[in-house]
Amino acid sequence: MSGFFLLLKRDLILANRNRSELFNPLLFFILVSTLFTMGTTASPELLSKISAGIIWVGALLASLLSIDSIFRSDYEDGCLEQWLLSSHSSSVLVLAKIVAHWIITGLPVIIITPLLALMLHLPTESLTTLMLTLLLGTPVLSLIGSIGVALTLGLRKGGMLLPLLILPFYVPVLIFANNAVQVSASGLDASAQITMLAAILVLAITLTPITVVACLKLSVE
Amino acid sequence: MTFEQFLYMGGYGDYVWSSYSLCFIIFFANIATAILNKRNTIKMIKTRLENTSHDT
Amino acid sequence: MFQFFFKLAAAPNFYRFSSKLLPWLAVSTLLVIVVGLYHGLWLAPADYQQGDSYRIMFVHVPAAWMSMFIYIMMAGSAAIALIWRIKLADLFVISSAPIGASFTLLALATGSIWGKPMWGTWWVWDARLTSELILLFIYVGIISLYNAIEDKRSAAKAIGILTLVGLVNIPIIHFSVEWWSTLHQGPTVSKLDAPSIHLSMLIPLLVMAVGFKLFYLTIVLLRMQNHILLQEKNSTWLARKADEL
Numbered sequence: 001m002s003g004f005f006l007l008l009k010r011d012l013i014l015a016n017r018n019r020s021e022l023f024n025p026l027l028f029f030i031l032v033s034t035l036f037t038m039g040t041t042a043s044p045e046l047l048s049k050i051s052a053g054i055i056w057v058g059a060l061l062a063s064l065l066s067i068d069s070i071f072r073s074d075y076e077d078g079c080l081e082q083w084l085l086s087s088h089s090s091s092v093l094v095l096a097k098i099v100a101h102w103i104i105t106g107l108p109v110i111i112i113t114p115l116l117a118l119m120l121h122l123p124t125e126s127l128t129t130l131m132l133t134l135l136l137g138t139p140v141l142s143l144i145g146s147i148g149v150a151l152t153l154g155l156r157k158g159g160m161l162l163p164l165l166i167l168p169f170y171v172p173v174l175i176f177a178n179n180a181v182q183v184s185a186s187g188l189d190a191s192a193q194i195t196m197l198a199a200i201l202v203l204a205i206t207l208t209p210i211t212v213v214a215c216l217k218l219s220v221e
Numbered sequence: 222m223t224f225e226q227f228l229y230m231g232g233y234g235d236y237v238w239s240s241y242s243l244c245f246i247i248f249f250a251n252i253a254t255a256i257l258n259k260r261n262t263i264k265m266i267k268t269r270l271e272n273t274s275h276d277t
Numbered sequence: 278m279f280q281f282f283f284k285l286a287a288a289p290n291f292y293r294f295s296s297k298l299l300p301w302l303a304v305s306t307l308l309v310i311v312v313g314l315y316h317g318l319w320l321a322p323a324d325y326q327q328g329d330s331y332r333i334m335f336v337h338v339p340a341a342w343m344s345m346f347i348y349i350m351m352a353g354s355a356a357i358a359l360i361w362r363i364k365l366a367d368l369f370v371i372s373s374a375p376i377g378a379s380f381t382l383l384a385l386a387t388g389s390i391w392g393k394p395m396w397g398t399w400w401v402w403d404a405r406l407t408s409e410l411i412l413l414f415i416y417v418g419i420i421s422l423y424n425a426i427e428d429k430r431s432a433a434k435a436i437g438i439l440t441l442v443g444l445v446n447i448p449i450i451h452f453s454v455e456w457w458s459t460l461h462q463g464p465t466v467s468k469l470d471a472p473s474i475h476l477s478m479l480i481p482l483l484v485m486a487v488g489f490k491l492f493y494l495t496i497v498l499l500r501m502q503n504h505i506l507l508q509e510k511n512s513t514w515l516a517r518k519a520d521e522l
Contacts, residue, residue: 147442151435155425164421165439168414172449175407203445215438218431231323233330236394240333240387241318244340247379248492254375255499262506270516 003088004096011100021069026108029062033116044121051120052130052181058116059109059138060170064163066105067145070097071216075153081220084213091209094216098142098208106138129184129194133177136197143208144169150215173200286363288505289514295498302495310488317481324478331478333391339486341384343493344412345447347377352444355437365501367433368508370440371423372500376493378416385409404453408446415443429508 015022036054037047074080083093113134117127148166155161180193230237284290317335324331351370358366388406389399400406419436426432474482509515 151422151439152425154431157425161418161421161425164414165418168411168418168446169442171407171411172446175404211438211442215435218434218438221431227319230332231329233328233394236330236390237332240336240390241314243386243390244336244383247383251376251379251492251496255496255503259499259503259506262503262510266506266510266515269510 004092007083007093007096008100011097012103015100015104022104025062025066025105026112028065029058029109030112030116032058032061033120037120048121048123048185051117051122052126052185053178054120055113055116055122055130056133056137056174056177059106059134060141060174062109063105063138063141063145064166064170067101067142067149067166068162070101070142070146071149071153075220080216084216084220090213090216094146094209094212095205098139098146098212101146102139102142106134106142109138110134123185125187126181126185129190130177130181132194133180133197136194136201137173137177140173140197140201140204141170143204146212147208147215150212150219153216153219154221173197176200286365288365288509289518291365292502292505295502299495299498302491302498306488306491306495309484309491313481313484313488316484321477321481327395330391330394333387334478335481335485337384337387337391338482339489340380340387341409342486343489344377344381344384344409345450346490347373347380347493348412348416348440348443348447351377351440352447355440358433358437359441364430364433364508365505367430367437368501368504369497370437371420371433372497372504373493374416374419374423374436375500376496378413378420380489380493381409381413381416385413405450408450408453411446412450415446419443 033054036050040046042050071080074083084090086093110131113131114127117130122130145166148162151165152162176193176196180190180197183193184190228234228238285294313335317332321332323329351373354366354369354373357363358370385406388409392401393399419439422439423429423432423436426435506515
């Protein structure tokens with residue numbers, strides 16, 4: 001267990017040293033959301049209907065933008081191989097890196113969302129639902145994204161392959177989250193969708209680390 | 222039904238026949254690529270074997 | 278009996294066996310599909326509500342069934358390859374992927390063409406259509422990943438894992454019409470209940486489904502043979518048998 005916290009602390013400290021890099025996904029998130037408003041010249045009524053979707057797509061793209069860095073530098077300087085060979089449980093170490101990634105990218109997104117929700121005229125009744133979906137969904141984005149990164153780590157011309165692999169799996173999360181917010185905006189109970197998101201999160205947390213380790217071992221060969 | 226009725230498909234002829242042609246095209250593409258790939262591979266292997274046997 | 282299957286896991290035996298099987302498969306595929314087409318396009322009566330446009334069903338539904346069936350076969354094969362390390366099972370996955378993608382594309386396209394006269398729209402973002410589209414992206418992702426990795430043995434393992442990860446999408450497609458009341462029609466052919474479709478329409482549907490499966494089997498064996506040849510191009514059995522190919 002100590003390995004988990006050691007790695008987590010290390011990643012957070014490293015991220016803190018590159019503080020400008022830290023803000024990139026967050027800025028991207030804000031930028032994407034505001035671009036939608038400028039590009040569509042939408043009225044407040046229309047915006048309030050699609051604001052949840054805009055925020056979620058922004059969160060998704062921000063996660064996609066930053067996910068490659070989760071293993072990249074450690075792969076390139078050889079640390080990754082050492083961790084896989086070490087006596088620590090590889091799945092636990094992988095989970096530590098994913099948690100670090102979520103704290104760096106997912107958490108800021110969630111914190112800044114109320115501000116964006118205000119800008120995008122999100123109906124106030126659905127704000128808590130939106131926050132809840134982001135809280136449950138952004139870790140899933142980090143988890144699934146890490147599988148994609150682990151698969152494409154060794155490729156030189158990985159490029160567009162990573163989004164192609166990951167986005168199909170992001171879609172169910174997006175659908176449930178958006179559905180939850182739409183339902184709560186019309187005043188109904190969204191607990192079914194929230195439960196589904198929670199279930200997806202639990203499934204992802206249990207199965208992803210071992211999958212990532214298997215993929216990393218392939219890439220590191 | 223008559224042949225004209227067959228083609229016309231109760232007014233839906235365009236839709237029905239474009240669907241079936243699409244099916245035929247996709248089937249044909251699968252068959253063609255599978256056979257061509259195999260043929261090319263066999264050709265490649267045969268030339269490789271001829272080249273390496275010349276060295277002995 | 279088991280001896281037979283064990284021997285089949287070796288590439289040369291499999292190649293020989295599939296070569297013998299292929300002509301039979303090809304001929305029976307052609308026969309079954311011709312019978313199915315004759316039944317569906319000529320013999321079966323027009324539908325009460327949809328007229329003759331419902332005949333698209335005889336292509337659309339089997340294609341959709343195949344898109345999921347092939348993926349499940351791929352996932353099973355990937356699991357076998359991962360657990361028992363049988364190389365042929367790895368080859369089965371990459372051989373099946375393009376065929377699965379083709380059927381998914383066919384299902385989406387014919388569904389869209391059928392939808393236009395029936396629902397008045399070419400596309401709608403309902404649960405089943407969206408998840409079927411995701412399936413297409415997953416297939417394309419699998420094929421792209423395999424092509425991107427240079428060492429084909431690692432590539433095969435990587436897509437094996439990816440296929441298993443994508444398996445979660447299949448229940449979503451299948452049950453989406455039950456979970457969400459959407460535009461797409463609910464399930465009419467189930468394993469346990471009597472189907473809610475008339476026999477004269479059910480028969481060509483099932484015949485076409487069988488025909489499509491035979492087609493899949495034919496093509497996947499052809500593609501596997503190609504991959505075996507590529508994989509074994511340096512081996513001695515190939516050098517000896519080269520003239521027979």
